[in-house]
Amino acid sequence: MFHSKIGKLSKSYQRAARTVAVASCVWATGLVGASAETLRIAVPSDPGYLDPAYWGSTVDQFLIDNLYPRLAKYAPGDEWTIELDAAKSVDLSDPQHIKFELKPGIMWTGGYGELTAEDVEFSLERHLDPDLESGVVTEFELLEDVEVTGTYTGIIHLSEPSTTFWTSTLVYTSGAIISKKAAEEAGGYFEATPVATTGPYKLGTFEPGNKLVLELNPDWTGEPVDFDQIVLLPIGDENAAELAFAAGEIDYTRSSAGNYDTLVANPPEGAVVKLAQTIDPLFLGISQTNEKLSDIKVRRAIQLALDIPTVIQATTSGYGKQATGFVAEGLVGHRDGEALTRDLDKARDLLAEAGAEGLTVRLDYVNNTERDTAAQIMQANLAEAGITLELNGQDEGTFWSLDEIRAADLQLHLKAWTGNPDGYYTMQYFVEDQIGYWNWEGYASDDYVALLHEARITVDDTARGEIYKKMQAMLEDSGSFVFVSQEPTVILHRDTLEPGILPDGRPVFHAFRKVK
Amino acid sequence: MSVTETNPPAERGAFLDGFLRLMSDPMGAIGVVLVTLLVLSAVFAGVLSPYDPAAIDVPSKLQAPSWEHWLGTDQLGRDVLSRALYGGQIALSVALISTALAVGFGVILGMIAGFGPKWLDNPIVLAFDTVRAYPVIILALAVGPIFGAGLNTVIGILVVTSVPYYGRIVRTSVIAASKADYVEALMAMGMSRARILARHILPNIIGPILILASMDIPVFIAAEAGLSFLGVGVKPPQSSWGLILDDGYKFIRQTYWLVIAGSVPLITATLGFTFLGEALRDTFDPKLRRGV
Numbered sequence: 001m002f003h004s005k006i007g008k009l010s011k012s013y014q015r016a017a018r019t020v021a022v023a024s025c026v027w028a029t030g031l032v033g034a035s036a037e038t039l040r041i042a043v044p045s046d047p048g049y050l051d052p053a054y055w056g057s058t059v060d061q062f063l064i065d066n067l068y069p070r071l072a073k074y075a076p077g078d079e080w081t082i083e084l085d086a087a088k089s090v091d092l093s094d095p096q097h098i099k100f101e102l103k104p105g106i107m108w109t110g111g112y113g114e115l116t117a118e119d120v121e122f123s124l125e126r127h128l129d130p131d132l133e134s135g136v137v138t139e140f141e142l143l144e145d146v147e148v149t150g151t152y153t154g155i156i157h158l159s160e161p162s163t164t165f166w167t168s169t170l171v172y173t174s175g176a177i178i179s180k181k182a183a184e185e186a187g188g189y190f191e192a193t194p195v196a197t198t199g200p201y202k203l204g205t206f207e208p209g210n211k212l213v214l215e216l217n218p219d220w221t222g223e224p225v226d227f228d229q230i231v232l233l234p235i236g237d238e239n240a241a242e243l244a245f246a247a248g249e250i251d252y253t254r255s256s257a258g259n260y261d262t263l264v265a266n267p268p269e270g271a272v273v274k275l276a277q278t279i280d281p282l283f284l285g286i287s288q289t290n291e292k293l294s295d296i297k298v299r300r301a302i303q304l305a306l307d308i309p310t311v312i313q314a315t316t317s318g319y320g321k322q323a324t325g326f327v328a329e330g331l332v333g334h335r336d337g338e339a340l341t342r343d344l345d346k347a348r349d350l351l352a353e354a355g356a357e358g359l360t361v362r363l364d365y366v367n368n369t370e371r372d373t374a375a376q377i378m379q380a381n382l383a384e385a386g387i388t389l390e391l392n393g394q395d396e397g398t399f400w401s402l403d404e405i406r407a408a409d410l411q412l413h414l415k416a417w418t419g420n421p422d423g424y425y426t427m428q429y430f431v432e433d434q435i436g437y438w439n440w441e442g443y444a445s446d447d448y449v450a451l452l453h454e455a456r457i458t459v460d461d462t463a464r465g466e467i468y469k470k471m472q473a474m475l476e477d478s479g480s481f482v483f484v485s486q487e488p489t490v491i492l493h494r495d496t497l498e499p500g501i502l503p504d505g506r507p508v509f510h511a512f513r514k515v516k
Numbered sequence: 517m518s519v520t521e522t523n524p525p526a527e528r529g530a531f532l533d534g535f536l537r538l539m540s541d542p543m544g545a546i547g548v549v550l551v552t553l554l555v556l557s558a559v560f561a562g563v564l565s566p567y568d569p570a571a572i573d574v575p576s577k578l579q580a581p582s583w584e585h586w587l588g589t590d591q592l593g594r595d596v597l598s599r600a601l602y603g604g605q606i607a608l609s610v611a612l613i614s615t616a617l618a619v620g621f622g623v624i625l626g627m628i629a630g631f632g633p634k635w636l637d638n639p640i641v642l643a644f645d646t647v648r649a650y651p652v653i654i655l656a657l658a659v660g661p662i663f664g665a666g667l668n669t670v671i672g673i674l675v676v677t678s679v680p681y682y683g684r685i686v687r688t689s690v691i692a693a694s695k696a697d698y699v700e701a702l703m704a705m706g707m708s709r710a711r712i713l714a715r716h717i718l719p720n721i722i723g724p725i726l727i728l729a730s731m732d733i734p735v736f737i738a739a740e741a742g743l744s745f746l747g748v749g750v751k752p753p754q755s756s757w758g759l760i761l762d763d764g765y766k767f768i769r770q771t772y773w774l775v776i777a778g779s780v781p782l783i784t785a786t787l788g789f790t791f792l793g794e795a796l797r798d799t800f801d802p803k804l805r806r807g808v
Contacts (some may be wrong), residue, residue, distance in 0.1 A: 239766045246769070258591075262770045314574045314592060367747060369766045373591055376752045380572045383753075391751055398661075 037228035039497065039512055042241040042253035045396045046208050046234050051190050052176040053127060053134040056400060059232065061173050061418060066214075066509045067197040068176035069115060071100050076500040076508040080331075080421040082171050086115060086198075088152070095161040095459055098170070102152040107219045108179045108196040115177065115198060117154035121146035122180035124156065132189060135437075136174040138428055142456065163464070164456045168425035200225045200510045209234060214509065226497075226514045236396065237368045245271065245492050252497070252512070254505055256370050257316040257488040274491040275319060278504035279328040279419035281426060284363075284378070284482035287410040289435065289442030292361055299479025301350035302361075302412070304343045305385035311377045312485050315370045323483035325472030327423035332461045333468025340482065347385045360388040365414040367393030374484070375414060407436045416487060419504065423468045424455055430475060441480035448474050537799045544795025550788025554781070558604035565598035570753040578771050588773040590763050596777045599755040604781060606756050610667065611736040611789075614674040619729045621675065622682025623722070627713050629683065630690030641687070644680035652677045652739065653746070660748035670740055670749045678732065682725065689721040727800060731793030734786040741782055757782045 500511020744758030
């Protein structure tokens with residue numbers, strides 16, 4: 001879901017420790033060198049959790065999306081379209097009771113047999129088990145149960161009719177199906193070492209901090225793939241990944257849109273450079289639960305002191321656009337022409353009214369080139385309003401780790417979440433239950449919850465879009481959110497391959513093709 | 517009275533004589549010139565800088581050197597020359613403060629270990645060796661996130677890791693000096709150990725220590741740049757040669773000027789202080805002085 005979800009629950013910490021130990025022992029089996037059949041992809045970090053109940057980082061998402069089946073999924077291409085995956089058919093005519101039939105013959109790795117409707121039942125209902133402490137339980141609030149009607153057939157019963165459950169959950173990462181038998185044998189959950197997957201690739205070797213190798217699944221009987229193995233190389237900084245690409249060490253990476261002009265003017269040898277528009281919202285969160293920021297006047301002052309167009313110009317060389325909310329342009333619920341504008345005088349007045357002159361606050365962010373650039377501009381902006389901003393760049397794991405102490409100490413946080421074509425997906429997390437988990441801003445509003453409820457049962461896109469607009473306006477008016485942009489990104493790949501990617505540039509491993 | 521009346525002309529003569537000998541050594545002369553330039557540029561950074569080093573001008577980002585910006589601009593459009601000049605202030609401040617504190621604590625602890633109560637010697641030496649066992653960078657990366665990046669953290673790390681070096685040398689020198697006849701005579705006369713240390717041993721050992729310290733200044737300058745490069749050191753909006761180098765590395769495909777702008781002052785400072793330190797040693801160490 002988000003760019004990382006490590007350390008959400010105390011139980012998760014213990015799992016993390018075990019994960020590192022197990023992963024180091026189980027997967028460290030030696031180097032796999034690059035060859036003509038090897039596809040090398042730069043990723044921002046090592047994976048953390050490959051259980052769909054705990055996933056969080058971009059890499060978790062890449063791997064879960066590519067290793068587990070879902071009933072249907074977003075298809076690679078330039079448009080957001082949904083295609084069937086493990087399902088042979090899905091009947092959405094009744095948005096409260098979703099009927100599905102699985103394709104027969106999809107086999108789990110590790111000898112765990114065939115994918116059946118019982119696996120679907122187990123995979124979805126387990127999120128409701130309080131003992132599991134699923135990090136994405138919010139996405140399953142509407143689920144009542146899954147009725148198994150045959151080996152391959154079943155009905156997903158929701159408490160209310162909903163379109164968003166399909167678009168935001170079932171076809172998205174959290175809707176991944178796992179092997180019931182394998183999970184139960186593993187104690188009900190797993191971390192970075194799933195024992196059963198499906199699809200053309202399966203996990204091979206893993207050297208934390210170095211690389212993760214996916215190799216061909218010998219049990220796969222579906223469409224063949226062009227690459228024998230995929231090597232994921234963790235390179236946290238996009239500029240560093242770009243240098244690695246130029247040095248011939250990787251075949252596919254995303255880079256900063258701020259580098260687009262340079263890459264087009266002077267591309268690395270054999271490179272294809274493309275600009276892609278993601279739907280990932282980049283936003284500044286302002287924690288109203290923090291004493292320094294509990295006064296809405298202070299939060300509004302921070303909003304008004306920031307020069308977001310300059311941030312975007314610096315980080316994307318003008319290829320980005322100021323966001324008006326969590327919903328990207330062209331999607332249901334996008335707010336037109338309502339971006340925040342800078343008003344330094346008003347910001348100073350608000351600070352004076354709040355008696356908060358000379359305020360010092362801290363900004364946490366993932367320490368990469370783009371975020372660091374944005375943070376420094378925000379620091380200069382706030383300094384003009386009389387606010388001292390202390391910059392606290394952190395590595396991905398540290399940034400996304402949230403225990404009770406850090407949750408209470410959150411102030412400002414610049415972060416990007418992985419977007420979903422349906423804005424409901426992102427906005428469902430800003431509820432009271434999520435404070436201390438994903439609602440770092442501490443936002444809580446009964447009116448917002450009412451709108452959220454209304455949105456998820458509103459089937460008509462136009463009507464739902466209007467609700468989303470109101471919700472985004474409420475979030476912004478709370479002073480706790482500064483929408484920065486839906487980040488554009490540069491796709492950099494060898495001219496010997498054609499990447500299989502979603503419209504926002506996320507890789508779909510099996511869809512990568514060699515250029516004949 | 518008679519001492520103050522007769523000694524100053526002799527001291528001025530010795531200083532002038534030493535300075536002339538220093539300048540007659542080409543390495544020493546180069547060192548003096550480079551260090552003087554660096555110190556002056558750092559002291560007068562506020563006057564010499566054409567722009568506010570923190571002033572952001574995004575439309576002018578990553579420009580090559582021009583008449584407006586002699587060393588170009590960085591990714592935020594900030595003037596690199598101004599940032600390099602202010603970076604010199606940081607570098608010299610860190611180096612001088614760290615050196616002073618490291619020498620100060622090292623001398624005190626070394627003297628206690630070498631001439632204090634016997635039971636204190638072993639624990640102090642053990643502490644020295646324990647700290648020295650940690651590589652500076654590893655220690656910095658471990659400690660940095662705990663105390664937070666910043667000037668104080670950098671200085672703290674450099675001081676903690678350098679004190680044992682000076683302490684060990686001072687301890688050895690003090691032990692050697694304490695066996696001299698005049699020390700034994702002073703002790704026999706009933707002079708306190710503290711007074712003997714302060715009045716008679718310290719003046720005899722401090723000269724070589726200060727020369728060693730001068731040779732460590734470039735090490736501290738490079739360490740500050742390195743720690744800032746790694747994100748443990750100076751934080752924006754402050755400027756540092758290490759931060760300029762870090763930016764230069766990140767944007768090397770767009771422009772190489774940032775790397776040059778960060779490297780040249782660093783190299784200049786390192787060479788200048790190294791030349792000066794070595795020349796000082798050659799000039800004032802009686803064992804190395806030419807013709808002696």
